[in-house]
Amino acid sequence: MPPRSTTKVIKPAPRPEKDSLIIEHICLLKILRGKDAGTILELGEETVAAGRSEYCDLFIDDPSASRQHFEVGGQYGMHVLTDLDSTNGTMVNGVRVAECRLSNGDIVTVGATEIGFFEQKKVRAPRAKTPPRPPGGIH
Amino acid sequence: MRVKFWGTRGSIPTPGRTTEKYGGNTSCVEVTHGGRRVILDGGTGIRELGIRMAGEEPSEVVILFSHCHWDHIQGLPFFVPFFKKGFRFRIAAPPHLSRRIKAILGKQMASEVFPVDFADLGSDISFKEMPASGVKVGPFRIRHFALNHPGGSAGYRIEAGGTSLVYATDHEFAPQDDPRTFDAFVRHLKGAHLYIADGQYVEKEYAERHGWGHSTVEHVVAAAKAARVLRLAVTHHDPMHDDPALTGFEHDAMKQHPGLEIFFAREGIAVEVRDTLRP
Numbered sequence: 001m002p003p004r005s006t007t008k009v010i011k012p013a014p015r016p017e018k019d020s021l022i023i024e025h026i027c028l029l030k031i032l033r034g035k036d037a038g039t040i041l042e043l044g045e046e047t048v049a050a051g052r053s054e055y056c057d058l059f060i061d062d063p064s065a066s067r068q069h070f071e072v073g074g075q076y077g078m079h080v081l082t083d084l085d086s087t088n089g090t091m092v093n094g095v096r097v098a099e100c101r102l103s104n105g106d107i108v109t110v111g112a113t114e115i116g117f118f119e120q121k122k123v124r125a126p127r128a129k130t131p132p133r134p135p136g137g138i139h
Numbered sequence: 140m141r142v143k144f145w146g147t148r149g150s151i152p153t154p155g156r157t158t159e160k161y162g163g164n165t166s167c168v169e170v171t172h173g174g175r176r177v178i179l180d181g182g183t184g185i186r187e188l189g190i191r192m193a194g195e196e197p198s199e200v201v202i203l204f205s206h207c208h209w210d211h212i213q214g215l216p217f218f219v220p221f222f223k224k225g226f227r228f229r230i231a232a233p234p235h236l237s238r239r240i241k242a243i244l245g246k247q248m249a250s251e252v253f254p255v256d257f258a259d260l261g262s263d264i265s266f267k268e269m270p271a272s273g274v275k276v277g278p279f280r281i282r283h284f285a286l287n288h289p290g291g292s293a294g295y296r297i298e299a300g301g302t303s304l305v306y307a308t309d310h311e312f313a314p315q316d317d318p319r320t321f322d323a324f325v326r327h328l329k330g331a332h333l334y335i336a337d338g339q340y341v342e343k344e345y346a347e348r349h350g351w352g353h354s355t356v357e358h359v360v361a362a363a364k365a366a367r368v369l370r371l372a373v374t375h376h377d378p379m380h381d382d383p384a385l386t387g388f389e390h391d392a393m394k395q396h397p398g399l400e401i402f403f404a405r406e407g408i409a410v411e412v413r414d415t416l417r418p
Binding site: 078080092093094095096097098099100101103 | 141143159160382393400402405406407408409410411413
């Protein structure tokens with residue numbers, strides 16, 4: 001007589017609710033060295049400018065920086081840095097560039113200021129669902 | 140001159156997360172100056188360049204091929220401006236290549252392998268043999284020279300606006316094994332402001348890849364130093380080298396040779412060719 005089966009049935013752990021947590025990929029520029037070190041600019045789809053002008057999205061308080069020094073915009077899901085014909089140039093990882101697709105951990109140097117480009121995962125709870133409106137609109 | 144790298148990979152495209160920093164598309168470099176454009180090689184990187192160009196006014200463009208191995212021509216059937224009326228392409232090549240190139244590009248688009256015949260493309264494409272003395276096209280002065288690669292390859296020296304660059308990929312010239320090839324190459328490289336080099340391997344890999352027609356990072360650094368070039372861009376990255384590996388090689392090269400400005404070309408990077416070093 002064959003031995004009785006001793007197969008152990010493993011039940012999968014209950015999955016969290018499908019939309020219990022949302023993971024977002026965010027990209028940011030962070031001033032690592034120089035005045036205003038610690039300043040963070042979160043990047044979205046809009047093109048942002050960095051430089052010595054107070055109208056820039058990322059203000060670089062460095063005498064070597066041009067007023068409009070470089071910009072970062074989205075292309076094909078990537079962030080592309082473009083030097084705006086700055087006087088002293090923009091370096092990415094020590095290389096003077098006119099244009100460069102940014103990659104996680106890249107260091108952008110403007111004069112004595114170092115700015116890091118980072119991709120991060122951000123976990124957040126879903127936004128509360130708005131309760132359905134009563135039919136007929138507001139009376 | 141502005142130089143933009145649209146394809147930096149050698150041999151075969153390597154798409155995926157592990158190559159997204161340096162890029163997975165094969166060889167293609169764009170050189171622009173004074174509103175004119177030269178394209179070096181038509182690997183898969185040329186596709187994205189074509190998408191960019193398709194949004195511009197049609198223009199006259201020079202295309203130079205190092206040789207016709209797949210990783211240097213494979214993007215052409217998907218190069219949108221080839222299909223568009225108004226664009227004019229002048230394909231200039233040294234004599235040995237010029238005689239074969241039209242047939243090779245035609246075969247790549249034969250009906251058995253591609254739905255559109257090369258002869259049916261909408262743009263105006265012409266082929267021209269480049270004499271040994273070189274040619275002057277718009278603001279560019281272009282000379283060619285032979286490289287050491289199975290089946291042959293051509294290097295190009297391009298000068299414009301008081302600066303010069305050398306594009307020399309698919310070239311094997313181990314200085315210790317073949318000093319004559321090395322010395323001849325250094326003469327073509329002399330004083331270039333930018334040297335775009337084939338650094339497919341690193342030294343520890345070379346013994347097993349001897350004769351494959353590519354050089355190592357160490358070889359191209361030696362040539363750059365001997366020729367006193369200002370800046371070295373290493374490209375034609377090996378398909379087996381992922382981003383962490385290339386980042387490591389790049390850091391090592393920068394650390395070991397602080398007197399030479401070196402970078403590993405990344406897809407999408409653009410640099411100005413300057414006659415001075417860092418600001």
